[in-house]
Amino acid sequence: MAEKILMKGNEAIGEAAICAGCRYYFGYPITPQSELIAYMAKKLLKMKDASFVQAESELAAINMVYGAASTGVRVMTSSSSPGISLMQEGISYIACSEVPCVVVNMMRGGPGLGDIQPAQGDYFQATKGGGHGDYHLIVLAPSSVQELVDLTMDAFDLADKYRNPAMILGDGLLGQMMEAVEFKERPKVDLPSKESWTLVGCKGRKPHWIVPFNLNPSVLEKMNLVINEKYKKLKEHEVRYESINIENADLIIVAYGTVARIVKTVIQKAKKEGINIGLIRPITLFPFPEKIISKTAERIKKFLVVEMSLGQMIEDVKLAVNGKAEVNFYGRCGGIIPTPIEILKELNKYL
Amino acid sequence: MAKIIIDQERCKGCELCIPACPKHIIIMSENFNKKGYYPAEQINPEECTGCAFCALTCPDVAIEVYK
């Protein structure tokens, strides 16, 4: 059994990826994820049957990922907000081609060059597609270093299982945070064979094509529908969330990632004041845990969504609540992390 | 002894093989093919040397050469 070691979030992602069998990494430096690219360089450049390339841009990096993924290997890239924007073209191609890969976004303040402090302003981009066309990523939102590790490993499995790009959506704070982590031995999961589609040379078979287009609208529509079936399956089988105290809370907070950590402190503080707060923390942002939110909204009539943005996930919460409860919002942005006291003050308004 | 076979259906009638032939024995047909192109055809086949210049030049790989 693995022992606990103290690790920085960004490096923990790197080690988790390697544990998951990822030997190929292509990326471009950007704060606040630079420790991750450095970690991959340090490890992969010394490994056999492995490759690390510092690409000329994020555009190139994601296309290197596309190329490597098409040969069937486990491959990852990472960046932070502006770099992820540059990757959107490639991600759309990868989703259309149905090749699996893992993309890490340690979000920072935006828009534009923004700043280098933690933020959650890329929720829309991550969960709604991000690039052009009808597609989604599998989006996982860790809220501790241990979860960065576990979800990174899960991301590779999910990507392979659904032949779809998966994203780890963290933020600068999680990446910089030091926590004790454990690289647990994982039960072996049955994953589909990649043999039927990978590009490895056509010896003894017909050539394989990876073609992210079709000029015939009815064929392209069918391609879209096939991909859409995967999203339905994801919604059915892969939704994950954490819930705390949602049975008879006075108010439910919905928050993910770093903000959810802070909300846990808020719950303790509120308890001392005699206020009963519940938390629903989506772990998968796509597929979004709409059922639990919808069910909870039948009993509890007050919701507060807290984000490090000006209100993005709230749209999904409102869709899930569907008018059954009142949904309020509190957010900070630009790299400001909301404090427990602020949030406490805010939720008092609604009680 | 040499001969060429021009695949009349692959030919797009681009005429590039005509100046390529040092023996000037390729001309354009007067009948069009299924795609509506007037394909190339050979005249005076006994003069063909099998140099394959016509085939080398053909963008549609419509010419086979035998020797």
Add this chain to the structure above:
Amino acid sequence: MKKVFGRPESLTETPFTYCPGCHHGIAHRLVAEVLDEFGVRENTIGVCPVGCSVFAYLFFNCDMICAAHGRAPAIATGIKRSKPDSIVFTYQGDGDLASIGTAEIVHAANRGENITVIFINNAIYGMTGGQMAPTTLVGQVTQTSPYGRDPKTMGYPIKMAEMLSTLKSATYISRVALNKPSNIIKAKKSIKKAFQIQLEGKGFSMVEILSTCPTNWGLSPIEASKWLEENMIPYYPLGEFRTPEEVA
């Protein structure tokens, strides 16, 4: 009698979708012949671009992937890095390689990626209906240079082969043309050399191929080949700009 010239095995039976007389077809055949001659078809992965040759996956009888516009060298990098024993080539137009994909080609060459790049310079954007390419000649009329390319505001045509040959890690760089049999024979030799270099693990190779686009040049295929000879070759000299010997 024996067949001395026919369809290479590395081409599928699918008829090309290119316009009559378009040199893309000749370039395809030459690449396929080289793959046949090295016996590497079953170990080859090709990357097609966005441009008229976006359909190249239908024509090359090997594993193929379609890149986003300009990104083929990055994709080829990912493939070659994860499958170093395979033969990897990109096939790119001049809009693809010399405009939107300049960063990708320069850095693939600069890293000395062990891939082969087939670069079709037809001085125009073929697929989108004849707009100016970075390689469009001075004075050449296109949809987006309707009064002729004016170097004052549009710059001079980019010489990619020369530019890339300044990079120390580019092992083999040449420019060839397909306007007549003698040049086609030379082009084939050069393409063969480029793949040979990859097979020997010697690094980056690129063959720039001067080609016609009769449709968007508004010329017959024969006139287009002549125009290429009279206008393109004087500006884009043929030859080898970088050979393995120089690399030491």
